[in-house]
Amino acid sequence: MRREFDSMDDSERLVAQVQRSLASRTPLRIRGGDSKAFLGRAVDGEELDTRGHRGIVSYDPTELVVTARAGTPVAELNALLDDAGQMLPCEPPAFGTAATVGGAVASGLSGPRRPWSGSVRDFVLGCRVITGQGKHLRFGGEVMKNVAGYDMSRLLAGSFGCLGVLTEVSLKVLPKPRERRSLSLELNAAEALRELSAWRRAALPVSGACHVDGTLHVRLEGGAGSVASAVDRIGGAGLDTGFWESLREQRLPFFDDPRALWRLSVPNNTPLEALPGAVLSDWAGAQRWLKSDAPAATIRQIAQSAGGHATCFTPLAASEPFHALAAPLLRFHRQLKQQLDPHGIFNPGRMYADL
Incomplete structure (x- = not known):
């Protein structure tokens, strides 16, 4: 109703x-x-x-x-x-x-x-x-x-x-899912990526996958039978479901590191070893949180070389928080801004200096 x-x-x-x-x-x-x-x-x-x-x-x-x-x-x-x-x-x-x-x-x-x-x-x-x-x-x-x-x-x-x-x-x-279980397994980054790929091929009901500090955290959601079957296959130790809220809200100990925080959107099989700093892998590897003192240009070059982009979540850590757009996309953004905000009064410069 x-x-x-x-x-x-x-x-x-x-x-x-x-x-x-x-x-x-x-x-x-x-x-x-x-x-x-x-x-x-x-x-x-x-x-x-x-x-x-x-x-x-x-x-x-x-x-x-x-x-x-x-x-x-x-x-x-x-x-x-x-x-x-x-x-x-x-x-x-x-x-x-x-x-x-x-x-x-x-x-x-x-x-x-x-x-x-x-x-x-x-x-x-x-x-x-x-x-x-x-x-x-x-x-x-x-x-x-x-x-x-x-x-x-x-x-x-x-x-x-x-x-x-x-x-x-x-x-x-x-x-909300009828059943929800969370597990943790001690695996290195490469092992975690291999396991996640196998679970994806097996269509396990994964709805969260985060790797940090040598541990893979997995959330399973769905019907009671499918979740129970996935738990039996994956094994590992039980995990407090509050972990996922702490991850989402950036309250995990990883985020206490005083270095600048970067979000990298990259293919989920991108090797972690290429990133200069402490890494938390989310979205089964497609989203990488990086704590690093490396120059912005270095981090963005690594992300771009992997086919992705990098956003700085720490104010003043980079002159431009968002990854620069390729020329065709930048041209489209300018045209869109001109059409929808012709006088440029809405949050001017919030995303890019020339928009």
């Missing part, structure tokens, strides 16, 4: 502020809980605070769809879904209690389940956004469908507020 909720609609104020900024060509720094303000380049501009525009607009557990305003705390949304036995499969990290739904979508960050369930973008069905023309428009809906032209709902995921002000988002949710 579809449920309606009391919520706070602050969209008139947000639209009015955007329209004033357009008239005066004043840049805006769009913010929610600021839990991810460390990620990306600093933005100089008038603050546009979305936290007053909050609340669950509607939730239909039978249709697996929830619609929330951008300023809604992620914790509030997760609590609602948990009560109904459902979840956001992409596990967006909060990095504290202040994180908002709008910020989770705008940053596009996903948790340990991402390779097996999909990214934040994959679960965005529709949205409302204040455009670079000062209009408050709705895109998409509450069902998966193909559309012609830009899919604005998904373009906003991972855009860091550079394309428009997200005010509302509809998300697909899923039931």
Whole structure:
């Protein structure tokens, strides 16, 4: 049954502020809980605070769809879904209690389940956004469908507020797994990659795989029978399921290392030995967290040579936090920014200096 909720609609104020900024060509720094303000380049501009525009607009557990305003705390949304036995499969990290739904979508960050369930973008069905023309428009809906032209709902995921002000988002949710088990095995990095490849070929119900400090941590989710069978095959010791939240929120001891933190997105068979520093391997090897004092150029060259890219998660550790775009992609980004934010008022320079 579809449920309606009391919520706070602050969209008139947000639209009015955007329209004033357009008239005066004043840049805006769009913010929610600021839990991810460390990620990306600093933005100089008038603050546009979305936290007053909050609340669950509607939730239909039978249709697996929830619609929330951008300023809604992620914790509030997760609590609602948990009560109904459902979840956001992409596990967006909060990095504290202040994180908002709008910020989770705008940053596009996903948790340990991402390779097996999909990214934040994959679960965005529709949205409302204040455009670079000062209009408050709705895109998409509450069902998966193909559309012609830009899919604005998904373009906003991972855009860091550079394309428009997200005010509302509809998300697909899923039931929680019936059974969940976590295991740990003492393996070196090469052995862990080989085992993960074998388990993938055997279609084991893996939904999390992290290697750190000589130990492979594995999460299994699904039906009771399939999980039990996988446990028998994998073996190892039992693991507290709280490990995955600590990994997602970067609370593991690995993240206490004072060196700069880098996220490398690389093919999952990339040798760990090539990385200069302490490494935590997530997403079955496709996401590498690196603690290193090596120059940014060195780390990015290693990632690029492996067919991936590197993002710096430590402010001021690199002059440019995001990996430079190839010329064709940079040209597309410029064109997209010009189309959606022609006066350049939304988070100017947050991702790249010339955007």
